[in-house]
Each structure stands twice: as structure tokens, then as C-alpha cells.
Amino acid sequence: MRDRCLFFLFATLPVALAACGNAGANPTGGSGGATSGTGGGAETLPCDVDAILAANCRSCHSASPKFGAPMPLVTHADLHAPLLSDSSRKVFERITDRIHDAKSPMPPPPNEPLADGDAAILDAWISNGAPAGEGNCGSGGSGGSGTGGGNPLSCTPDIKLQPATPWVMPKDAGDQYVCYGVDVPLESKRHVTALAPLIDNATIVHHMLLFSAPTSFGSTPKPCDGTSKGQLVGVWAPGGGALELPPEAGYPLEGTAHFVLQIHYSNLMHLDGQKDSSGYQLCSTAELRPNDADIMAFGTYKLDIPAQGTADITCDLTLPALTPTLHGISAMPHMHKLGTAIQTTLLPKGGAEPVDLGTADPWSFESQVWTQLGESATLNGGDVVRTRCAWKNPGNQDVHFGEQTSDEMCFGFLMYYPRIETAGWQWGAPAFASTCKPTP
DSSP states (O other): OHHHHHHHHHHTOSOOOOOOTTTTOOOOTTOOOOBOSSSSTTOBOOHHHHHHHHHHTTTTSSSSOOTTOSSOOSSHHHHTSBOSSOTTSBHHHHHHHHHTOSSSOSSOTTSOOOOHHHHHHHHHHHHTTOOOOSSOOOSSOSOOOOOSOOSOOSSOOOEEEOOSSOEEOOTTOSEEEEEEEEEEEOSSOEEEEEEEEEOSOTTTEEEEEEEEESSOOOSSOEEOOSSOOSEEEEEEOBTBOOEEOOTTEEEEEOSEEEEEEEEEEEOTTOOSSOEEOOEEEEEEESSOOSEEOEEEEEEESOOEEOTTEEEEEEEEEEOOTTOOOEEEEEEEEEOOTTEEEEEEEEEOTTSOOOEEEEEESSOOTTOOOOEEOOTTOEEOTTOEEEEEEEEEEOSSSOEEBOSSTTSBOEEEEEEEESOOOOTTOOTTHHHHHOEEEEOO
């Protein structure tokens, strides 16, 4: 009944909505030759290997690892250290797995895959036992300057969302979700025109979600589950950056705005005394733009993934004939840890060229970022929005839709304008109203 009610709402609208890698890296060409800090005397990395690691890995795997990276990839000794997850293997042996792993590649999305030539250099070096280099190649390859904050804003933020007190990461906690709220009282309506992350402790911050919530949430950080806390407004992961809305639209704030920050921390090295006050900064204006922006989700709430099996479905939604012209601003695919691929495509009425509204193939749960859309992302009545989702379930239990990370999702989020204002409208209505079938 709930599905049919939400479909009715949509169909009867009278006007009918880390990741690390290259991001922030400091390519050094032939420089490098980082020396061993422990054992092995002054053994260095080969210059070509060192340059590849500097350009593609050390924005996270620096001498002091960032964004939850479990180890540095700086010295010859670092590469020959035992893996934290499997002491029978060395770090360099794991590298060859990751650079050829389509499901969980290194560098991770949204960064570009490792170039074939670079992969071949690493493969040859690793197959030869990862030998030391023959001398110092120069300087500058041992660091990795990326902070993961992304591109700077072109505006001056006037709203900062940060916790009342820092979160102190328990030494024995490898991964943890933590939430806190911020209330922003406003004298009159304002438009948010841009959002950007405020990364305090890059060592342990893995990714952040920003929600607009219906009620107040405590400002002191506390452990929380991985469920959504309201309407998704922003996402940051290493490799992502600021999101600026076009001059035609702004995200509306009115009355007292309630925000919730959900931060995923990763402390796989079990460091002691790690504190963090990461959050978001927003640019807003009282000079309202012509349109309110909003977010809606295509895809489906109806999914069943069998134990020890796979699922691959394609879900279509035909926009009602009375749908006004909607302009896409940015898109973000979203699944959980069993996802293998997701793509949302706009199929314009009349057979015009399809428009990509967000693709992640292969899917990576570790990298979820908004992608800016072009002018062709314009939706009209009669258009079809198609979302394909695929999963692989190695577990012994069937998996269905749910908000826990052990459940699954199939959402293609779209930030758009003008905002749909019909009474009863809900951001998930398009996903509820879709019709799904197995992907051919």
C-alpha cells in the first residue's frame, strides 16, 4: 500500500525532483628514492617505483597515514613490513592484488585507475621480490601532501557545522560511525550556494555524510549506526571536494535548520589519543536565487539478494506527463558493501541521446562523491529514468533493502531544481514508483 500511495503522489503532481590516490597527491616525476627508516640500513626504493607511489598512493599512505590508511608506503622497509591483516604476507605482495582488483581498486575511485605502464612497472618489481634501489633519486617523494579537502570554495563560508566537543577515537576501535547535530537559527529564508568539508584529523576521518534533519540532534559526538539521519545534503570522501550550486538555484534553509553530521572513522593502526572535530562549511545568502534546489532518489526499495548468490536488476520510471522541466545539478550513486555496479541513465522521450545521471562500475562503498552534471541533464515529462544495480552476496543469509550497512540499497541520488513543492512529496517517491526486472 505504501508503494502505491507514493506512486500516486508522484504520478499526480500538478506541476510534477578515497578516496585517496591522485586526489591531493603531489606527483614528483622521477624524484623519490625514500630511504628505509627501520632495518635494511639505507636501502632505497627504485626511482620508478618510488615516483609511482608518490604520485598515486601517498596522499593517504604517507609517512603518517591519513584517512584510515593502515600503513605507510614510503620506505623500502614499509613495503617489506608484514601486513596488519595477514602477517604471513608482506605489504608489497598486497599491492599487486589491489592495483588489479576491479571491485576494490587502488587508487580507489573517484581517482583515475593506475596507468597500464605504471602497473607493469610495479608488477615486474613485485614479481622480482621488491628489491631495493641503487641510490637516492632526489628529494620530494617521501611525503604526500594531499589533505583530501578537495577544491577550495569561490565564496566565503558563513555557516560552520562542527561538534561541541572533539570526538576521541578509542584506541581499540578499528572502524566507528559517530554522529552529532548542529542547529542553525535563521531570521529569514536563505539559500545555501556551496558546501565544502572541514577536515580536522585526516589520520582517522574516512568519510562524512551531511543530513538535513526534521528535529534537533545533540551537538556532542556519540557513536551511531550507519543509518540515514534525514535528507542527504552532502557527502565527502577522500578524493571529493566542494560542491557549488549553479546561480539558478540554492538549497533552501528556513526557520531553524537542523543538521546532522555522520562521520565514519577508521583507526586500523589502533593509534592512541586521536581526536577530531571535522564538519562542514556552507556558503549561504539572503539574496534568494530563482529556484530552490532539492535531492531525490531513483532506483528501488524492492531488492532481494540470495545467500551465496548474485542479483542484477534494472528499474525504470517514466516521468509523469505533467512533470515540469527539472534541471540536474549533480548526481551520486549509492549502494552498500555487496554492490558491484550501479548506473542511472536518463532516456529522453523521442529517442535523444541518453544522459548519464551517475555511474559507479565497479562500485566502491569506500568512495561516494557527488559528480557535477552538464546542461544535458534536463528531465521532462515522458522521459524514462533507468537505474541498474548489481550485487554479489558471499554470505549465508539473504539480504534485502535496509539502512544498516549489512543491508543493501539501490539509489541514484539527484540534486536538481526547481524543488517539487507538492504536499506529501517525499524524496524517495521516484524509487518507490519504479518498476524493476532482472537485467537482461
